[in-house]
Amino acid sequence: MSKLLKETAVAIAVYLVLSLGFGFGVEAGDGWPEAVLSALLFGLFYLVIGLVIRWIKGRKS
Numbered sequence: 001m002s003k004l005l006k007e008t009a010v011a012i013a014v015y016l017v018l019s020l021g022f023g024f025g026v027e028a029g030d031g032w033p034e035a036v037l038s039a040l041l042f043g044l045f046y047l048v049i050g051l052v053i054r055w056i057k058g059r060k061s
Helices: 002-022 032-060
Strands: none
Touching: 002 032
């Protein structure tokens, strides 16, 4: 679980840097609050998908 949380934190940081640097995931004219919110939502999605994958792997073994 700790590894998944670290991966999620890295994914959030990378997404935030891409959002602020290149405008990835935000509309033109949006500021840093929208970029942070977008990165947090991406991180939540990443965490949920990771938990589902772990749950499926746990059921198979």
